[in-house]
Amino acid sequence: MNCPQTDSRSGRVVFVCQCLLNANAKVCGLAKYPGILPGLVESLAEQECGLIQLPCPELIHLGPKRWWQSRSQYDTPAYRGLCSQLALDASDLAGQYLSAGYSIAGVLGVEGSPSCGVEEVYDSPAWGGRPESVDLSGCRVKGTGLFVETLKEVFADKSQNIPFVGIPSDVKEMNRRLALLFGNTTS
């Protein structure tokens, strides 16, 4: 790290998807905690990571009263354009940290999200038209959310080698994945 070592900083940051630190960004009806995902900040503090909160593309696109939507419904040129713009901003910031010698431990996505899922997303060709209750069985499928997909592409284009981890709602599984990310078994 080029920054003179005259203070207590760790030189390590992690990108965190918006709603992991702010449940108020989520679609109405889906928040499982009041504000910050319990245990996440404590785990990252143990790893001496600073947190960079990514913007919520769905909130910017459709606001806080948006309907639930599947990945396929979000997959439009306009939404992809927004994701690209936000991803480029994140990559520019990452570039500044990296060129100054900081390390970026990873990007923490939200498993299952049509935008921020890393390995799983909600998707179904049947969703669309007039809002109605939907049967979620079979809708959680393997895939990458549109924002995470774009972030991966933009980081790769700039040779920014940053790992992605999908954070699940289960705390034990979250801690297991964070332990893997940080190469230890404590968290």
Ligand code: SF4
């Ligand atoms: S788009 Fe991403 S940050 Fe926004 S609510 Fe969905 S998972 Fe959270």
